[in-house]
Amino acid sequence: MADKIRVGMIGLGRISTLHLPAYDQSQNQSQNINAELVAICDKNKKRLKEVAQEFNIPESNCYTDYGDLLKQNTVDAVEILVPHHLHAEITIAAAKAGKSISLQKVPAMTLSEMDRMIKAAQENSVHFRVFENFRFHEPYMKAMAMIETGLIGKTERIDYRMYGGFQALSGWKVPLKSSAWRLTEKDNYKSPTIFDDGYHKHSVISWMLQESIDSVITWQGKYNIKVAGIPTPIRLDTPFNIIYTCKNKAHYATLSSSTHDFFPMHSDYYSCDEYMDVIGEKGAIFIPGCTGSWFKNCEAGPGKEGVHWCTADGKWHSDTSMNSDWAQSFINCSKDFIEGIRTGKQAQLSPEDARYILQIGLDAVKSTRENFREVKLKEITDGI
Incomplete structure (x- = not known):
C-alpha cells in the first residue's frame, strides 16, 4: 500500500x-x-x-x-x-x-x-x-460519549426536529435540476426528506436510543414549492412527524420536519438546521444546531451550538468548545474511513448497521403510503 x-x-x-x-x-x-x-x-x-x-x-x-x-x-x-x-x-x-x-x-x-x-x-x-457524517458531528459525538458513560442513564426518549426554509437569510442556492432526481419514485421514492435526508436522522436516533426500533409511524402533511418558470407547484414530503417505537413502549423517539417559504436562519450549507433532546433515566441532553447556523452565537432561548445537559442533581452544564461546523463532520467521517483501511477496523457505518438504518427509512416511507399506520420493521423484507 x-x-x-x-x-x-x-x-x-x-x-x-x-x-x-x-x-x-x-x-x-x-x-x-x-x-x-x-x-x-x-x-x-x-x-x-x-x-x-x-x-x-x-x-x-x-x-x-x-x-x-x-x-x-x-x-x-x-x-x-x-x-x-x-x-x-x-x-x-x-x-x-x-x-x-x-x-x-x-x-x-x-x-x-x-x-x-x-x-x-x-x-x-x-x-x-x-x-x-452526522455520527461524526462533534456535538453529537460528545453527547453519545456522555450517553455511553451512563451520565443520564438509559435513553428513554429522543425528540429530533428539523427546520427548513425555501428561502433563508443565507444558504446554498441549489439548482432544481441538480436535485430533481430526489423527487422521483425510481431514484428516491419521492422522499427527499423522509428517505434521503432522513437517513441521517434515522441513523442518529437509532444510535442514541440504544435499543432496537420495533416499528415506525409516519404522519405526512402537504407543502408545495412555487418555482418561477414552472407552472405546476412542486410537492415536497414535508411536513412530517415520525414516531419510532421500541418493544418497551415506554421508550421511543420522534422526528419532525417542516419546510417554510421563509425561515430566519443563516447557513453556510443547506438552509435548514436541527435541534435534539435526549431524555434519560436521570438526566437530559440538549443539542442545538447541526447543518445550519441558526443557533450560532445564540445568547438567549435554546442556547449556542454545542451540548447542554442537566444531571440527576438538577444542575445545568454546557460545552460549546467543540467544532460545531457541519463541514467538520465530513472531514471526521473521511478520517474514519482512511483509518479503517489502514488498521482493518470497520469504519462507520458498517454494512450491517447501514442495512438496518435503510430498513427504518423504508419503513417510514411505507407508513406514509398506508394511511399513516404503524409499520413493523419486520414487514420490510426488500423495498416498499
Missing part, C-alpha cells in the same frame, strides 16, 4: 464540495488524514476541470466513465457520490476491482440491493462502509 491512501471520487455534485476538503493537502497535517485524491469521475466535464485544477489532478486521471477509473491500479479506495439507484451497480464493480469503498447514504433503494453489495465486498475482501 502507498504511503498515502490513494482515493478516487466518483460523482462531483453539490455534496462533493464537503467531501473534497478531507483530501486538501494543505489541510491534511492539521486534520491528520493520510490520504490524497488522485482520480475523479463525473459526466460534467466543466466540473471535472474545476476539481482537477483545484487538486492538481492530471487530465489522464479525470474520467467520465467510472469503469475507467476503477481500472487504475493507482487508486486504492473510492468515494461514491452518485444518486441512490446507481449505488449497487458502482459499488459491486468497485468491490470486484479490489477497491476499498465509502458509499454516500442512502446506500440502496432495497434491502436486496444492499445485500448484493455486502456480498460483493465480502467475496472480494474489500473494506466497505456507508458514509454517514
